[in-house]
Amino acid sequence: MKKNVLIIGAGGVAQVVAHKCAQNNDVLGDIHIASRTLAKCQAMAQSVREKNSLKVPGTVEAHQLDALDVAATKALIEKTGAQIVINVGSPFLNMAVMSACIETGAAYIDTAIHEDPAKVCETPPWYANYEWKRRAECEKAGVTAILGAGFDPGxxxxxxxxxxxxxxxxxxxxxxxxxxxxxxxxxxxxxxxxxxxxxxxxxxxxxxxxxxxxxxxxxxxxxxxxxxxxxxxxxxxxxxxxxxxxxxxxxxxxxxxxxxxxxxxxxxxxxxxxxxxxxxxxxxxxxxxxxxxxxxxxxxxxxxxxxxxxxxxxxxxxxxxxxxxxxxxxxxxxxxxxxxxxAYDEVGSQGISYTAGVPAVAAAMLIAGGEWDVGTMANVEDLPPRPFLAVLDRIGLPTWLREGEREERLDFSDSARPAVNG
Amino acid sequence: MKKNVLIIGAGGVAQVVAHKCAQNNDVLGDIHIASRTLAKCQAMAQSVREKNSLKVPGTVEAHQLDALDVAATKALIEKTGAQIVINVGSPFLNMAVMSACIETGAAYIDTAIHEDPAKVCETPPWYANYEWKRRAECEKAGVTAILGAGFDPGxxxxxxxxxxxxxxxxxxxxxxxxxxxxxxxxxxxxxxxxxxxxxxxxxxxxxxxxxxxxxxxxxxxxxxxxxxxxxxxxxxxxxxxxxxxxxxxxxxxxxxxxxxxxxxxxxxxxxxxxxxxxxxxxxxxxxxxxxxxxxxxxxxxxxxxxxxxxxxxxxxxxxxxxxxxxxxxxxxxxxxxxxxxxAYDEVGSQGISYTAGVPAVAAAMLIAGGEWDVGTMANVEDLPPRPFLAVLDRIGLPTWLREGEREERLDFSDSARPAVNG
The missing domain is CATH 3.30.360.10 (Dihydrodipicolinate Reductase; domain 2)
Structure with missing residues (x-):
């Protein structure tokens, strides 16, 4: 059981994540938003308050952070008491943020693979170039690190x-x-x-x-x-x-x-x-x-x-x-x-940001509830899908199935555990 | 009667101008090439020598020059004894080069209208924004300034x-x-x-x-x-x-x-x-x-x-x-x-540069010969066209006429004065 979320990033996806965390703050606790540009984080916090997104009274705070600075990120995690970090900043930041999580024990979630600014389309499989090299490190520290928990990947x-x-x-x-x-x-x-x-x-x-x-x-x-x-x-x-x-x-x-x-x-x-x-x-x-x-x-x-x-x-x-x-x-x-x-009416972002941000919050809720708090590094397909899809169905991204002429909305209600339902 | 040419610029058109001046150095005298980048001017001088473009033994020299610096251009005109300046550098330079010509008495030729880097497509007629404002100044100084003497304009x-x-x-x-x-x-x-x-x-x-x-x-x-x-x-x-x-x-x-x-x-x-x-x-x-x-x-x-x-x-x-x-x-x-x-085989530039550069040299030859040395500012249509077209016919740009089914190469040989023919 973990709580209090630090969101890193200030783009359209971060905006979705902030709102969705707020809508589920009974499970997730305090919400902290950090990026290079404090004003953008403040605007997001303001938007959360304006849309009355907080489910229960709680904290939403903006912070200035250069997330390439591991010590600074570590200090912010410690100061805020965040046990879950949702990294939806630039993919150039991933490895630095992961280091801060490993050092503090906070769970790590991202939505896109790490990238080196100087390289494009490296040798496959891409995850083996950066992320998977650190699996043992996560395992040893008992740190949950969920990779690529957006829509695609995720x-x-x-x-x-x-x-x-x-x-x-x-x-x-x-x-x-x-x-x-x-x-x-x-x-x-x-x-x-x-x-x-x-x-x-x-x-x-x-x-x-x-x-x-x-x-x-x-x-x-x-x-x-x-x-x-x-x-x-x-x-x-x-x-x-x-x-x-x-x-x-x-x-x-x-x-x-x-x-x-x-x-x-x-x-x-x-x-x-x-x-x-x-x-x-x-x-x-x-x-x-x-x-x-x-x-x-x-x-x-x-x-x-x-x-x-x-x-x-x-x-x-x-x-x-x-x-x-x-x-x-x-x-x-x-x-x-x-x-x-x-999506815009609900959280102030368009659909692409919505589909990328909502799943990261679902993953955070499953870490908060324990189902996905696996204490090691995992891609989404390594984890049980039904609780994840159950939360997504409930918070805005239902799953459908088409087979031949048949189309149906899948029902995962038997997969949703009490802790996740709040 | 004027002689010795200073070419300002080091692009494809300048390359054409340097070669064509060399091919007519019996009329034009010494050839000096100046631009911000000395190496480019040296390469042009080298190309003139390699292609044996000089009609009679003579001078081809490269110089470094920031042509926005009027005093520097004036000093170079004086040092080289150039009585004709062919400005085929950036159109941002025109007014500065014209100032140096007015101050030294050298004739001025360009192939494109003056431009202010911060503005595009100013109020018509464009020539009234910069060039024509200085007509009286040229007239007073007795300086020949031929505007837009490329192909189009020219x-x-x-x-x-x-x-x-x-x-x-x-x-x-x-x-x-x-x-x-x-x-x-x-x-x-x-x-x-x-x-x-x-x-x-x-x-x-x-x-x-x-x-x-x-x-x-x-x-x-x-x-x-x-x-x-x-x-x-x-x-x-x-x-x-x-x-x-x-x-x-x-x-x-x-x-x-x-x-x-x-x-x-x-x-x-x-x-x-x-x-x-x-x-x-x-x-x-x-x-x-x-x-x-x-x-x-x-x-x-x-x-x-x-x-x-x-x-x-x-x-x-x-x-x-x-x-x-x-x-x-x-x-x-x-x-x-x-x-x-x-064009490339003859002077090392493509046809667009060729058509722009050759007319500027024809204009210089007519200034050298006196026909176009009018002692004031002139657009090409202010000057007698036949001597110009006669020189162009001889140095690489013949004039054709089509009327109905009839196509003929026009003959201006009766317009070519002895001084121009060398």
Whole structure:
């Protein structure tokens, strides 16, 4: 049983996490928000108070923190008494924040893989480059560290484990499909930090096929789907965190990730990439100024958080799982549909931030309740999926299943333990 | 009678000017090349020697110069004994170089209108914002200052004057058409300094129609042409220097400029412009660095000079003139066709630089010979066009005329004075 949460980060996802923690502060206790920019944290705390998000009277405090400074993070964890750290800051921070958790014994949760600013798309499996090297360290310290507990990675990993546990005798392939059918009304914008967004797509695309790593280029392999609610959707084989864990932890021979991209996104991306404007390596202007082009592109694009008020439409993210059950071939789609406007009305962020932030809070609640407080490092598919999906169903992200003509909202109410229900 | 030339600039056009001056050093005397970067000037001097471009034994010297420093430019003019300055550096330098010429009595030639780095597409007529304000100053000092003596502006202004003088009783409209049907083989590149190139297109498009200034947006008005040699060509109404002088100096009621753009150029331009990457105003990165986006775009694009070796194909630039002759409607196209590879083989630059640089040298030769040494400020259409076109015919840019089915190379040999012929 742990309580009191320190949220690190001040973007759209942190905003969701702050609100959702507040809505469940009977379980989670005090809420602390920290990032480089104090004003952003204060604005979030203010938003939580304005929307009356706190379930029971309690603490919401803003702090200034450079989370690359392990000693400073450690001091803040100790000062606040936070036993759970939800790291939704830049993925460049992950290893530093994890160190602070290991040193203090606080549980660690993140939603995206660690990245080195100077590298893109490293050798697979990505988790083996940074996170998994520290598993023994977490185990020795008895520290719970849950990796990639957003939607994708995160919920889609739980869907994969659910399929393995409950729907199949043998899973042959999982296609994770992420379609944002929403519209922000701008000429062009990314749904989260443009720098991180573009870095996902400028390097090699790794997928796990026939039990080995397969390399493609971005926008090389297209696949169209007919999905619930959002309908016909075009997507491209894309590298993504969860491919690097599900393939290794669940032993499934084919794990692919498909991200939806419209032609306009691809055109803008292609122009920027071909010109060299998405490079993470500095160039020198005629005036002698050294500058990383990608950081300038980030500076001219809309702040993703600014898109939320005008965002309309829905997202559909899920796992298309194929395999065998009772000797017969089976295919199920396990998925969630989220609505941008509904997310904004509830927590002041758009749907992409909502789907990424809510699961991290569900994970925190399961650590608070003990079910997921495993005292070591775990990817989401290492943990029991049903309690997680039960909490998600209750706090805003229900799970649906489509099999043939049949579509149903899955019921996990028998998986929800009293402590989690508050 | 003036001699000895100081060339300011070190790009592709300066390279052409240096070679062409060398090929005519019997008329022009010593050749001095100066820019911020001494090494570039030395490389040009070296190229002149390697290609044996000097017609008669003579001087070719490189100098380091910050041409914004009027005193330094004045000192260099005095030290070198240059009586003619060909300014083919950045258009940000024009007024400073003109000051140095007025103070020393040297003749001044440029090929593009003066620009203020902080402004784009100022109020028309552009020449009235900077150049024409100094006409009295030139006149008083007896200094010859020839404005916009490249191809466009420059030769197309002479074509306009030739049409008025020799082909029409009344000219009603001039459409200046600039088509580059060449290919550089790169994903994207500009043919001269990207910063200056893009600045031409990010602001308002001014044209002179029905004797008044008309404002459009870039890529708003398209017109397709069937031109000699290059064939069917798509173009867009574009703002350009010569519209701002021909309209005022020759009293023609319609003067428009059409620049050829392929769909790929327009797509790249549109993406960059809509994202804000062509802005001349600084933005601040998340790390706090102040940077002008356009200067970063310039830094990632190919150096225009680097395109020359692989450039193939031709340019076609000319004036489509409509009016009345002997009581009947008349329409003629006066034009030149240049070849990228031929230009590179001769002077080491591509065709766009060639067409811009050769006319400036022709103007220098006419100042040296006296015909254009008018002792005041002049746009090209203020001066007799036939001697200019005669020199151009001889040094690489012949003039053609198309009227109905008839196409002929115009013969100006009776206009060439002995001094110009060397």
């Amino acid at each position: 919920v889609v990993n739980a869907y994969a484990k659910l399929a393995v546990d409950d729907y199949f005798d043998r899973v042959d392939e999982i296609d994770i499909i992420d379609i944002n059918a929403g519209s922000h009304g701008r000429y062009f914008a990314t749904n989260f930090d443009p720098e991180i967004n573009f870095r996902e797509f400028t390097g090699r695309v790794w997928s796990w096929q026939d039990s080995k790593w397969t390399e493609n280029k971005m926008f090389e392999v297209r696949k169209d789907w007919d999905l619930p609610v959002v309908g016909k959707s075009q997507s491209y084989l894309t590298g993504h965190d969860e491919v690097h864990s599900i393939s290794q932890r669940l032993g499934i021979p084919n794990v692919r990730f498909w991200m939806g991209f419209g032609d306009h996104y691809i055109n803008v991306f292609t122009v920027l990439k071909n010109l060299g404007l998405l490079s993470e390596h500095p160039v020198r202007t005629a005036e002698g100024l050294e500058v990383v082009p990608l950081k300038v592109v980030k500076a001219v694009l809309p702040d993703p958080a600014s898109l939320a008020p005008d965002y309309t439409g829905k997202t559909c993210i899920g796992d298309l799982v194929k395999g065998v059950k009772d000797g017969k071939p089976r295919e199920v789609l396990i998925y969630n549909v989220a609505d941008h406007k509904q | 030769v197309v202004n002479a074509y306009a004057k030739l049409a008025v003088d020799d082909y029409f009783d009344r000219v009603d409209e001039i459409d200046i058409i600039d088509i580059n049907a060449g290919s550089h083989g790169r994903y994207f590149a500009t043919n001269f300094d990207p910063e200056i190139n893009f600045r031409e297109f990010t602001g308002r498009v001014w044209s002179w129609q029905d004797s008044k200034w008309t404002e459009n947006k870039m890529f708003e008005v398209r017109k397709d042409w069937d031109l000699p040699v290059v064939g069917k060509s798509q173009s867009y109404l574009t703002g350009h220097d010569e519209v701002h002088s021909i309209s005022q100096r020759l009293g023609i009621p319609n003067v428009r400029f059409w620049m050829g753009f392929g769909d790929h150029y327009i797509n790249v331009f549109t993406v960059l412009k809509n994202l804000g990457l062509l802005s001349e105003h600084p933005v601040r990165t998340a790390e706090g660095l102040e940077v002008v986006p356009l200067k970063v775009v310039k830094a990632v694009l190919p150096d225009p000079a680097s395109l020359a070796p692989d450039y193939t194909g031709k340019t076609c630039i000319g004036d489509l003139v409509k009016g009345v002759k002997d009581g009947k409607p008349r329409e003629v196209l006066i034009y030149n066709v240049a070849d990228h590879k031929q």
